[in-house]
Amino acid sequence: MCVERAHLLLLLLASGWRCVSGIRVFTAGDVKAVNGTDVRLKCTFQSSAAIRASSVTVSWSFRPLGPGHEETVFYYHERPFAPLEGRFRKKVEWAGDISGRDASVVLRRVPFSFNGTFSCQVKNPPDVHGNVGVVRLQVVSTASLSEILILCVAIGGAILLILLLVMIAASLRRCHRRRNEEPNHTVFRHEHNLISC
DSSP states (O other), X not given: OHHHHHHHHHHHHHTTOOOOOOBEEEEOEEEEEETTSOEEEOEEXXXXXXXXXXXXXEEEEEEESSSOXXXXXXXXXXXXXXXXXXXXXXXXXXXXXXXXXXXXXXXXXXXXXXXXXXXXXXXXXXXXXXXXXXXXXXXXXXXXXXXXXXXXXXXXXHHXXXXXXXXXXXXXXXXXXXXXXXXXXXXXXXXXXXHHO
């Protein structure tokens, strides 16, 4: 038995057989988006094979939270192919860069019906086996309280910074004027004393 396996291994190696590792796909995992806004579904990949734009394919699919079947969202092979019908028609755009190992898409004006799981599958022959990237999208009616708080703090901080810069500029200008005025007063006093004599 061991001798047969050794012969098989030698035959495979002699025939130029090589071990192909799987492609690895990375996604953001859980993503929240406010109803009616645009959201980027990030999907990047690593491949042990050289990236040839003419051979890479990207498939995005969607499974809703509730009842429903899996739907094709987007397909890419040498160029983007947006869906011509269904819920994703005119709602999805290619945002990736194959040479940069990016297979991301943007969903436009997301409705609540986009709540569900998006899957990103990338193939780069001979690297065709590997994991499927998953993004769980949650469409919400408004931003959460913590997100609003962070936004308010950021806006407030920016306003305070601008006010601080304006106050510093005004103070520097006032100091500069005082310095310029002091020598003139001295000259004026000296001239006034000369005239009085």
